[in-house]
Amino acid sequence: AQSVTQPDIHITVSEGASLELRCNYSYGATPYLFWYVQSPGQGLQLLLKYFSGDTLVQGIKGFEAEFKRSQSSFNLRKPSVHWSDAAEYFCALGFGNEKLTFGTGTRLTIIP
Protein backbone atom coordinates (compact mmCIF):
# COMPACT_ATOMS: atom_id res chain seq x y z
CA ALA A 1 0.00 0.00 0.00
CA GLN A 2 1.18 3.49 -0.70
CA SER A 3 2.11 5.76 2.18
CA VAL A 4 3.77 9.05 2.98
CA THR A 5 5.77 9.70 6.13
CA GLN A 6 6.62 13.12 7.48
CA PRO A 7 8.76 12.32 10.51
CA ASP A 8 8.79 15.82 11.98
CA ILE A 9 5.50 16.87 13.56
CA HIS A 10 6.70 20.32 14.51
CA ILE A 11 9.76 22.34 13.51
CA THR A 12 10.84 25.72 14.84
CA VAL A 13 13.22 27.85 12.80
CA SER A 14 14.58 31.35 13.23
CA GLU A 15 13.63 33.89 10.63
CA GLY A 16 16.32 34.03 7.96
CA ALA A 17 17.56 30.52 8.69
CA SER A 18 17.44 27.68 6.21
CA LEU A 19 14.71 25.06 6.28
CA GLU A 20 14.40 21.42 5.32
CA LEU A 21 11.22 19.43 5.78
CA ARG A 22 11.47 15.70 5.35
CA CYS A 23 9.18 13.44 3.37
CA ASN A 24 9.55 9.74 2.67
CA TYR A 25 7.20 7.66 0.61
CA SER A 26 6.35 4.09 -0.16
CA TYR A 27 5.00 3.22 -3.60
CA GLY A 28 5.45 0.45 -6.13
CA ALA A 29 6.79 2.75 -8.82
CA THR A 30 7.85 6.36 -9.06
CA PRO A 31 4.81 8.37 -8.08
CA TYR A 32 3.90 11.96 -8.65
CA LEU A 33 4.96 13.92 -5.58
CA PHE A 34 3.61 17.18 -4.22
CA TRP A 35 4.13 19.64 -1.42
CA TYR A 36 1.18 21.67 -0.22
CA VAL A 37 1.02 24.45 2.37
CA GLN A 38 -1.94 25.16 4.61
CA SER A 39 -2.33 28.31 6.68
CA PRO A 40 -4.62 28.13 9.72
CA GLY A 41 -8.25 27.80 8.73
CA GLN A 42 -7.41 27.82 5.05
CA GLY A 43 -7.33 25.38 2.18
CA LEU A 44 -4.24 23.85 0.62
CA GLN A 45 -1.99 25.67 -1.79
CA LEU A 46 0.32 23.75 -4.09
CA LEU A 47 3.98 24.71 -3.57
CA LEU A 48 5.58 22.40 -6.12
CA LYS A 49 5.30 19.05 -7.84
CA TYR A 50 7.48 16.32 -9.28
CA PHE A 51 6.34 14.15 -12.16
CA SER A 52 9.54 13.10 -13.90
CA GLY A 53 12.79 14.48 -15.25
CA ASP A 54 14.95 16.87 -13.30
CA THR A 55 15.00 15.71 -9.70
CA LEU A 56 15.36 19.22 -8.31
CA VAL A 57 12.11 21.11 -8.70
CA GLN A 58 11.45 24.74 -8.04
CA GLY A 59 8.22 26.00 -6.61
CA ILE A 60 6.53 29.16 -5.49
CA LYS A 61 7.60 31.37 -2.58
CA GLY A 62 11.25 30.38 -2.97
CA PHE A 63 10.76 26.70 -2.12
CA GLU A 64 12.47 23.80 -3.82
CA ALA A 65 12.39 20.04 -3.37
CA GLU A 66 14.66 17.22 -4.40
CA PHE A 67 13.47 13.78 -5.42
CA LYS A 68 15.85 10.99 -4.41
CA ARG A 69 14.73 7.64 -5.73
CA SER A 70 17.35 5.67 -3.78
CA GLN A 71 16.08 7.12 -0.51
CA SER A 72 12.39 7.29 -1.46
CA SER A 73 12.47 10.89 -0.32
CA PHE A 74 11.17 14.23 -1.50
CA ASN A 75 12.44 16.81 0.98
CA LEU A 76 11.35 20.42 0.86
CA ARG A 77 13.90 23.19 1.29
CA LYS A 78 14.11 26.95 1.53
CA PRO A 79 17.40 28.83 1.96
CA SER A 80 15.97 31.64 4.12
CA VAL A 81 12.57 31.52 5.80
CA HIS A 82 10.28 34.46 6.35
CA TRP A 83 7.77 34.90 9.17
CA SER A 84 4.99 34.45 6.61
CA ASP A 85 6.18 30.88 5.98
CA ALA A 86 4.72 29.77 9.31
CA ALA A 87 2.07 27.19 8.36
CA GLU A 88 1.40 23.48 8.08
CA TYR A 89 3.18 21.66 5.25
CA PHE A 90 1.92 18.46 3.67
CA CYS A 91 3.73 16.07 1.40
CA ALA A 92 1.52 13.97 -0.88
CA LEU A 93 1.82 11.33 -3.55
CA GLY A 94 -0.42 10.26 -6.37
CA PHE A 95 -0.37 8.74 -9.79
CA GLY A 96 -2.27 9.95 -12.80
CA ASN A 97 -5.74 11.03 -11.84
CA GLU A 98 -5.84 8.86 -8.76
CA LYS A 99 -6.39 10.05 -5.23
CA LEU A 100 -3.65 11.79 -3.31
CA THR A 101 -2.17 10.16 -0.23
CA PHE A 102 -1.02 12.72 2.31
CA GLY A 103 1.48 12.67 5.12
CA THR A 104 0.41 13.82 8.55
CA GLY A 105 1.98 17.21 8.08
CA THR A 106 4.76 19.28 9.62
CA ARG A 107 3.87 22.42 11.52
CA LEU A 108 6.45 25.17 10.98
CA THR A 109 6.93 27.88 13.56
CA ILE A 110 9.15 30.88 12.83
CA ILE A 111 10.80 32.76 15.68
CA PRO A 112 12.20 36.29 15.31
Added chain:
Amino acid sequence: NAGVMQNPRHLVRRRGQEARLRCSPMKGHSHVYWYRQLPEEGLKFMVYLQKENIIDESGMPKERFSAEFPKEGPSILRIQQVVRGDSAAYFCASSPGTGEVEQYFGPGTRLTVT
Protein backbone atom coordinates in the same frame (compact mmCIF):
# COMPACT_ATOMS: atom_id res chain seq x y z
CA ASN B 1 -10.61 32.06 -13.48
CA ALA B 2 -12.29 31.43 -10.16
CA GLY B 3 -10.81 28.71 -8.02
CA VAL B 4 -12.60 25.77 -6.45
CA MET B 5 -15.61 27.01 -4.54
CA GLN B 6 -17.03 25.32 -1.50
CA ASN B 7 -20.06 26.24 0.53
CA PRO B 8 -20.91 26.66 3.19
CA ARG B 9 -17.57 27.49 4.76
CA HIS B 10 -18.85 26.62 8.20
CA LEU B 11 -21.73 24.31 9.02
CA VAL B 12 -23.14 23.43 12.41
CA ARG B 13 -25.44 20.45 12.76
CA ARG B 14 -27.00 18.69 15.70
CA ARG B 15 -26.52 14.96 16.04
CA GLY B 16 -28.93 13.11 13.78
CA GLN B 17 -29.34 15.90 11.24
CA GLU B 18 -28.16 15.84 7.65
CA ALA B 19 -25.20 17.79 6.30
CA ARG B 20 -24.90 18.74 2.63
CA LEU B 21 -21.58 20.11 1.44
CA ARG B 22 -21.25 21.63 -2.01
CA CYS B 23 -18.26 21.94 -4.30
CA SER B 24 -18.00 23.78 -7.60
CA PRO B 25 -14.82 22.80 -9.45
CA MET B 26 -12.67 25.17 -11.38
CA LYS B 27 -13.94 26.04 -14.83
CA GLY B 28 -13.04 23.33 -17.29
CA HIS B 29 -12.34 20.74 -14.60
CA SER B 30 -14.33 17.54 -14.81
CA HIS B 31 -12.74 15.57 -11.95
CA VAL B 32 -13.66 16.16 -8.32
CA TYR B 33 -12.14 14.69 -5.18
CA TRP B 34 -13.33 14.91 -1.59
CA TYR B 35 -10.98 14.69 1.39
CA ARG B 36 -11.57 14.86 5.13
CA GLN B 37 -9.20 16.40 7.65
CA LEU B 38 -9.73 15.50 11.28
CA PRO B 39 -8.24 17.82 13.91
CA GLU B 40 -4.44 17.60 14.06
CA GLU B 41 -4.34 15.11 11.18
CA GLY B 42 -3.55 15.09 7.51
CA LEU B 43 -6.08 14.82 4.74
CA LYS B 44 -7.70 11.47 4.03
CA PHE B 45 -9.17 10.64 0.65
CA MET B 46 -12.88 9.92 0.56
CA VAL B 47 -14.18 9.79 -3.00
CA TYR B 48 -13.26 10.62 -6.59
CA LEU B 49 -15.96 11.53 -9.09
CA GLN B 50 -16.31 12.53 -12.68
CA LYS B 51 -19.49 13.94 -14.13
CA GLU B 52 -22.30 11.49 -13.25
CA ASN B 53 -19.84 8.78 -12.25
CA ILE B 54 -18.18 7.66 -9.04
CA ILE B 55 -14.70 6.51 -9.98
CA ASP B 56 -13.24 5.58 -6.58
CA GLU B 57 -15.12 5.58 -3.29
CA SER B 58 -12.64 3.47 -1.37
CA GLY B 59 -12.29 6.11 1.35
CA MET B 60 -15.97 6.65 1.99
CA PRO B 61 -17.52 5.26 5.15
CA LYS B 62 -19.94 2.50 4.21
CA GLU B 63 -22.92 4.07 5.91
CA ARG B 64 -24.44 7.56 6.04
CA PHE B 65 -22.05 9.11 3.49
CA SER B 66 -22.79 9.61 -0.18
CA ALA B 67 -21.48 11.80 -2.97
CA GLU B 68 -22.61 12.85 -6.40
CA PHE B 69 -21.41 15.02 -9.25
CA PRO B 70 -24.35 15.61 -11.55
CA LYS B 71 -24.19 16.66 -15.17
CA GLU B 72 -25.21 20.15 -14.13
CA GLY B 73 -24.40 21.83 -10.88
CA PRO B 74 -21.93 21.30 -8.08
CA SER B 75 -20.70 18.12 -6.51
CA ILE B 76 -22.49 17.27 -3.27
CA LEU B 77 -21.16 15.37 -0.29
CA ARG B 78 -24.05 14.27 1.88
CA ILE B 79 -23.78 13.02 5.42
CA GLN B 80 -26.92 11.60 6.94
CA GLN B 81 -27.61 11.33 10.67
CA VAL B 82 -24.41 13.11 11.63
CA VAL B 83 -22.50 12.09 14.75
CA ARG B 84 -19.87 13.97 16.77
CA GLY B 85 -17.11 12.03 15.04
CA ASP B 86 -18.10 13.58 11.71
CA SER B 87 -16.83 16.96 12.94
CA ALA B 88 -13.96 17.78 10.60
CA ALA B 89 -12.87 19.96 7.71
CA TYR B 90 -14.02 18.62 4.36
CA PHE B 91 -12.00 19.67 1.35
CA CYS B 92 -12.89 19.41 -2.28
CA ALA B 93 -10.29 19.39 -5.04
CA SER B 94 -10.64 19.43 -8.79
CA SER B 95 -8.47 18.64 -11.77
CA PRO B 96 -8.91 18.87 -15.53
CA GLY B 97 -8.45 15.13 -15.87
CA THR B 98 -6.24 15.33 -18.92
CA GLY B 99 -2.69 16.60 -19.11
CA GLU B 100 -2.34 18.32 -15.77
CA VAL B 101 -2.75 15.94 -12.86
CA GLU B 102 -2.51 18.54 -10.13
CA GLN B 103 -5.44 18.84 -7.82
CA TYR B 104 -6.56 22.32 -6.87
CA PHE B 105 -8.16 22.61 -3.47
CA GLY B 106 -11.06 24.66 -2.25
CA PRO B 107 -11.11 26.50 1.09
CA GLY B 108 -12.96 23.68 2.82
CA THR B 109 -16.16 23.31 4.80
CA ARG B 110 -15.74 23.05 8.55
CA LEU B 111 -18.47 20.85 9.94
CA THR B 112 -19.23 20.96 13.64
CA VAL B 113 -21.66 18.45 15.11
CA THR B 114 -23.12 19.44 18.46
